[in-house]
Amino acid sequence: MVPRPLIAVVGQTASGKTSLAIDIAKAYKGEIICADSRTVYQDLNISTAKPNLAEQREVPHHLLDILKPSEPYSAADFQKAATRVISDIYSRNNLPIVVGGSGLFVDALLYNFSFKNKADPVLRNELTHRSIKELQAIILQKGLSLPENHKNPRHLVRTIEMNGFIPKKEKLRPDTLLIGLAIDKDTLENRIQSRVHNMIENGLIEEIQQNVSRYGWDAPGLQEPAYKAFRPFIEGRQGLEQSRHELITQHIQFAKRQHTWFKRNRDIVWVNNKSEALNNIQGFMSNYLLQ
């Protein structure tokens, strides 16, 4: 079987993944697959710091803008879609580059998570209104054991939906280089600050207002920091400065959760900057280019 190399770039928000991925793509005839739970959505452009049109023109991007914010999207959906896109890319003899900050999505793809028991909207809606105690009781009644996060309503609901299914994962996909783009905390926080500043300059508030009037605050795609931070401002309960500040905080908190997720993965090859990354990639790709 022909080896099929794949490069994945992970890291915290604002760590510079997009720019690195584009460089890789240009160097190796690559196409980018966005492993990102928010940039899949149309109409979320400013708030997600989505690759801009110029960047998208430079290199093909996949799984961007494929859904309306009113539609739900899951890690399993991503896994399926990305798998298909990757085989298309190979059929063009190009290099797939998976880039994203959604750790679960990346892992689902690279470790071939075994998904099962898709959520039933009716059951989920019913369960969502239950208290934690009630959910725990249901689980125990069914003879299932409580999830690791036994006080997390969402995980409790999922446990009920899975109905005893034990999820599995495999080893890291062969022929894969998993690169982690590290960044120190101060630099990251500065970048987030100026990123938020630019978002507001570029019309973040208008984008939020438009999407909210079109899809409503509760739309699945709109569950993200900008909407949380700016809702009180848009509803006239809070000043702009306060919301701006909250958005920065939310992004920093998100970055921290990403860090927690990625740092336990021993397969990640951490690099501190672009040139370190490109060096690693060169070594990795040399295994394939000679054939």
Next chain:
RNA sequence: GCAGGGUUAGUGAAGCGGUCAAACACGGCAGACUGUAAAUCUGCUGGCAUAUGCCUUCGUAGGUUCGAAUCCUACACCCUGCA
């Protein structure tokens, strides 16, 4: 100048004689997380020891009391009303 209100841990804010190292919220730190994941949730958050232990805190200084963040006095700063 007179009268009244205020000053609590990183921030906001409870507490108004003992059960107060001091509720709660936010922030911070660490962590979990396979069909909601930029979501959601957990633990810790004065110092030191880390098991029920000790030490230093509630504007500052003094006092009352067996015992004070809580009462009294003085001082400092802030806000409101009358001047």
